[in-house]
Amino acid sequence: MERPSKRDEIDDVLAGIMARSRSYAATAPTHVESSDDLAYIAGRLPSAEDYPLWRVGCRLGLEEEAVFSLLLKAREEHQICSAFTRGSLRGWVYLEALMNPNLIHLLEQTPGIIRTKQGIVWHGIEPSDWLRMLTMTNPDTSVEVNQWVQVRKGIYRGDIGLVVKVESWGVEVLLVPHLAVLIMEPSLKRKRSVVPPKPALFEPNVIKYLYDINPIQKSDGLYTFHGLHFKHRLLQKHYDFHSLASTAVDMPSYFFLLFKASDHPSLHTSRFPRPREWIFEQGERVIICSSGKSGVVAVIGTNNLEVDLGAENGKEIFPWSDIQKDVRIGDFITITSGRLHGTTGWVDKVDEDVIHVIEKHVDDHNTDTDLSSSLKEFEVHWNWLKVTTAPFLYASRAPSQVLPLFKDQVPWIGTSVTIFRIGHPYKGRSGVIKNVLRGQPTDSGLRIKMQLTYLDPSKPFPLIVVDYGNVIETITATAVQLRQTHKHALQAK
Numbered sequence: 001m002e003r004p005s006k007r008d009e010i011d012d013v014l015a016g017i018m019a020r021s022r023s024y025a026a027t028a029p030t031h032v033e034s035s036d037d038l039a040y041i042a043g044r045l046p047s048a049e050d051y052p053l054w055r056v057g058c059r060l061g062l063e064e065e066a067v068f069s070l071l072l073k074a075r076e077e078h079q080i081c082s083a084f085t086r087g088s089l090r091g092w093v094y095l096e097a098l099m100n101p102n103l104i105h106l107l108e109q110t111p112g113i114i115r116t117k118q119g120i121v122w123h124g125i126e127p128s129d130w131l132r133m134l135t136m137t138n139p140d141t142s143v144e145v146n147q148w149v150q151v152r153k154g155i156y157r158g159d160i161g162l163v164v165k166v167e168s169w170g171v172e173v174l175l176v177p178h179l180a181v182l183i184m185e186p187s188l189k190r191k192r193s194v195v196p197p198k199p200a201l202f203e204p205n206v207i208k209y210l211y212d213i214n215p216i217q218k219s220d221g222l223y224t225f226h227g228l229h230f231k232h233r234l235l236q237k238h239y240d241f242h243s244l245a246s247t248a249v250d251m252p253s254y255f256f257l258l259f260k261a262s263d264h265p266s267l268h269t270s271r272f273p274r275p276r277e278w279i280f281e282q283g284e285r286v287i288i289c290s291s292g293k294s295g296v297v298a299v300i301g302t303n304n305l306e307v308d309l310g311a312e313n314g315k316e317i318f319p320w321s322d323i324q325k326d327v328r329i330g331d332f333i334t335i336t337s338g339r340l341h342g343t344t345g346w347v348d349k350v351d352e353d354v355i356h357v358i359e360k361h362v363d364d365h366n367t368d369t370d371l372s373s374s375l376k377e378f379e380v381h382w383n384w385l386k387v388t389t390a391p392f393l394y395a396s397r398a399p400s401q402v403l404p405l406f407k408d409q410v411p412w413i414g415t416s417v418t419i420f421r422i423g424h425p426y427k428g429r430s431g432v433i434k435n436v437l438r439g440q441p442t443d444s445g446l447r448i449k450m451q452l453t454y455l456d457p458s459k460p461f462p463l464i465v466v467d468y469g470n471v472i473e474t475i476t477a478t479a480v481q482l483r484q485t486h487k488h489a490l491q492a493k
Contacts, residue, residue: 051081053130054099055092057121061242062112064169066093069110078103090242094125143171143246146270150245151175155197156237160251160273162259164266170240174266176258177202177228177235201233201258232264249302250276253381260321271303271319277337278320278383280305285326285387288318294326324382327355328445329468329481330411330436332390335380343378344388346411348481354379358411412436412480417450421470429454430474434463444468448480 058066063085070093074080079098086094093113097103099122107113107120114121143149147163151173161173178197204215207225215225221232229236253275259267280286284297286307293313299306304317327333331347333355345359359376418430435449446468451461473480 051096053125054095055123057114058093059112060090063093066110066112078106148273152245153243160255162270172238175235175237176255201262202230233262234264250274253277272321273303274320279336287324287326289322289324330446331387333385334388335385337384416474417471418474419470420472442467
């Protein structure tokens, strides 16, 4: 776990002070929410006895430090009634004061206040604009609970987080922690090196192992370590409004999976942004994870997809976390994201979140190469690919050296299989696969055309069609998969 920087420690302390000061000031309304608020403010409209209101130029990010410094050093001769910042507006601090020489001198000595050759930068605010100034906001920094945001500064710059609390001074955000591993180098002085931080969920047992320190457990799922707070394995961190971008269009898939794995209660009602590597197209077939229904992508949104579930169910909107592409064994696919982008192959096996794919490389210039050795296996996430049509391949070899096109396009041809389904009229009979039929009304979506290898006097070596799930490979007595069958087909020239 990274040690918080000095700047982060200062930010946390200031955030705490601001939270306490704002809770005290919350007894008086600061913005218009109802007619009662308006009546209260109307009763406080400027009068001859009020101090003028000024705005003073301040360096970006140092507004609150400047206000705290002013309030600590202000004395009666400075004639300051109040000093404050507008959380959503940067570059200014606001004073209710008489701008006398003593106050100007104090401002010139205040950290963060902009000083030019002409002195400090300050402007008076017309009394008619006071109410508008107190209620205006910057749309770039307007956030709300359950909104996904992007961090703009610090160790977590660029990371995506979920807003769980909004205060007048800023927000509380859930982030995936960045862990740093300490490594003891083998030397007499036992030097320590640090592996660069990487995103990982907070695990108390791992922290104890790495640092030999027990994180402090405050309540169920809530821990503190090195001044940081963790709940349900996620980091809870405070930021002012200017440290965040209020629009998070997408997030890396790795972060998406870590957020899902944390099972934080606040995530249950949140709509995740689209994982960056998930590329969907209108017309693609998808499956709704929560219901098992299938449909076709109709509209692609930022935080959801609209799916056409057919004439009976119509169109519905689903969050990204509830969508996976409809991929089946035997499909020909193209990888659309990651380091394997553009790679094609056949779907060999389908797991919970991972698709196993077989890719075949053929060297047209090497006629002695064992084609079965050119098969490559790899795994990819459901939504990192798209189902496509196997291309029509033109070969540069002589016809005698080229595999039959049909074998190159369809897996399993030439594989010896046995029918094992109880009750099937040909149970126990073996045969050779002649074709694979896709898009069938079966659980796998596949049927196999096979030629039986036994001699029936009335019908020698009949050609029949069976469900993919009714046969096993004769040699291995396992389900027909590309690992074995494609090799056999490739070797059968």
